[in-house]
Amino acid sequence: MPANLPADRPPFLPFALPEIGEDEIAEVVDTLKSGWVTTGPKAKRFEQDFGAFLGDPALHAVAVNSATAGLHLALEALGIGPGDEVITTTHTFTATAEVVRYLGADVKLVDVDPATLNIDPAAVEEAVTSRTKAIVPVHYAGLAADMTSLLELAADCDLKVVEDAAHALPTTCGGQLVGTLDSDATVFSFYANKTITTGEGGMLVTRDAAVAQRARTMRLHGMNRDAFDRFTAKVPSWYYEVVAPGFKYNLTDIAAALGLHQLKKAHAFQQRRAAIAAAYDAAFADLPLVLPPQPAAGDRHAWHLYVLRLADDAGIGRDRFIERLFDAGIGCSVHYIPLHLHPYWRDRYALQPGQFPHSQHAYERMLSLPIYTRMSDDDVMRVAQAVRAALP
Numbered sequence: 001m002p003a004n005l006p007a008d009r010p011p012f013l014p015f016a017l018p019e020i021g022e023d024e025i026a027e028v029v030d031t032l033k034s035g036w037v038t039t040g041p042k043a044k045r046f047e048q049d050f051g052a053f054l055g056d057p058a059l060h061a062v063a064v065n066s067a068t069a070g071l072h073l074a075l076e077a078l079g080i081g082p083g084d085e086v087i088t089t090t091h092t093f094t095a096t097a098e099v100v101r102y103l104g105a106d107v108k109l110v111d112v113d114p115a116t117l118n119i120d121p122a123a124v125e126e127a128v129t130s131r132t133k134a135i136v137p138v139h140y141a142g143l144a145a146d147m148t149s150l151l152e153l154a155a156d157c158d159l160k161v162v163e164d165a166a167h168a169l170p171t172t173c174g175g176q177l178v179g180t181l182d183s184d185a186t187v188f189s190f191y192a193n194k195t196i197t198t199g200e201g202g203m204l205v206t207r208d209a210a211v212a213q214r215a216r217t218m219r220l221h222g223m224n225r226d227a228f229d230r231f232t233a234k235v236p237s238w239y240y241e242v243v244a245p246g247f248k249y250n251l252t253d254i255a256a257a258l259g260l261h262q263l264k265k266a267h268a269f270q271q272r273r274a275a276i277a278a279a280y281d282a283a284f285a286d287l288p289l290v291l292p293p294q295p296a297a298g299d300r301h302a303w304h305l306y307v308l309r310l311a312d313d314a315g316i317g318r319d320r321f322i323e324r325l326f327d328a329g330i331g332c333s334v335h336y337i338p339l340h341l342h343p344y345w346r347d348r349y350a351l352q353p354g355q356f357p358h359s360q361h362a363y364e365r366m367l368s369l370p371i372y373t374r375m376s377d378d379d380v381m382r383v384a385q386a387v388r389a390a391l392p
């Protein structure tokens with residue numbers, strides 16, 4: 001510590017940090033030395049391992065360079081385009097919705113269930129029109145959305161379902177891992193602060209072979225390598241055909257090298273996150289705070305986020321509360337500034353806060369505390385004490 005800082009100044013605890021071990025580092029070095037640094041054998045193995053992790057042999061896994069790319073590819077493969085509407089939650093990151101606009105379709109934002117902050121199936125049902133083609137639920141914070149109701153509604157109204165599972169590895173819903181439910185596609189994120197990371201990266205999983213094939217083609221410039229038989233002497237191996245104006249969304253082997261080892265640790269990481277969540281819950285039980293919702297009996301929460309809400313009688317505003325935590329050296333965040341408050345979404349669809357009362361109410365009172373595997377028990381206690389001390 002520099003000599004000019006007071007000795008009692010608390011060290012800063014970041015909001016999030018990845019846990020990258022020696023296995024990941026050795027695998028990346030191996031990739032760098034191998035001569036094959038872009039998409040190749042390790043990305044392929046990561047896809048296979050990811051399918052095996054989810055435990056459903058009928059699943060196709062398509063590695064991509066972000067969840068945003070995966071969501072875009074999934075909706076593109078399902079045929080979403082101009083004139084269509086896609087329903088999603090206002091209480092999410094903009095990536096969930098922006099991909100709909102990439103395709104020239106329109107976004108219909110709806111409110112959340114006030115207890116879980118997951119998309120409210122009743123609000124979805126009300127928002128369905130003749131133009132609606134798909135629903136994109138988000139498993140907010142790592143707690144499964146009400147997929148039973150959403151899948152039933154989708155079946156009734158003939159809608160596609162693409163799950164934004166950026167928070168949801170390894171979440172379960174009705175005892176099944178998210179990724180193996182009856183939706184059309186599910187997309188995971190391996191961004192730096194997610195439950196496992198490849199720096200940047202994502203995975204699209206689907207049981208629909210046509211969706212998987214289209215996504216594979218479109219993630220690499222629309223080059224249709226299935227149309228080309230590289231193993232016959234008749235067709236030279238340099239030959240390929242461009243069948244569509246695709247994208248550049250492939251995952252590098254350098255990133256996949258990280259993913260191979262992160263995936264093996266996903267369950268251990270989840271257990272540590274769940275233990276931190278339980279320690280927070282116990283520490284906050286007597287405080288004027290709304291604690292995060294628990295998963296249904298027998299189900300697993302991925303605990304990507306630990307979201308607290310100040311009770312109406314807490315006696316302090318959220319912004320001031322976060323300032324006090326920062327002063328105590330605790331990094332916090334807010335998930336999310338609802339989409340309906342951002343200028344682009346607000347202006348494009350003429351949205352008012354009053355249209356989303358549950359998201360709005362939660363947003364005004366919420367903050368996310370640090371929850372990650374590199375936190376020590378002492379770090380967790382420090383956060384808990386700082387929260388207590390920051391309340392009036």
Ligand SMILES: *Cc1c(COP(=O)(O)O)cnc(C)c1O
Pocket residue numbers: 065066067068069092093095096138164166167188189190191201202
């Ligand atoms: C992180 C996140 C994304 C985007 O993930 P990237 O891999 O960074 O593209 C999408 N949706 C939600 C809810 C997220 O939290």
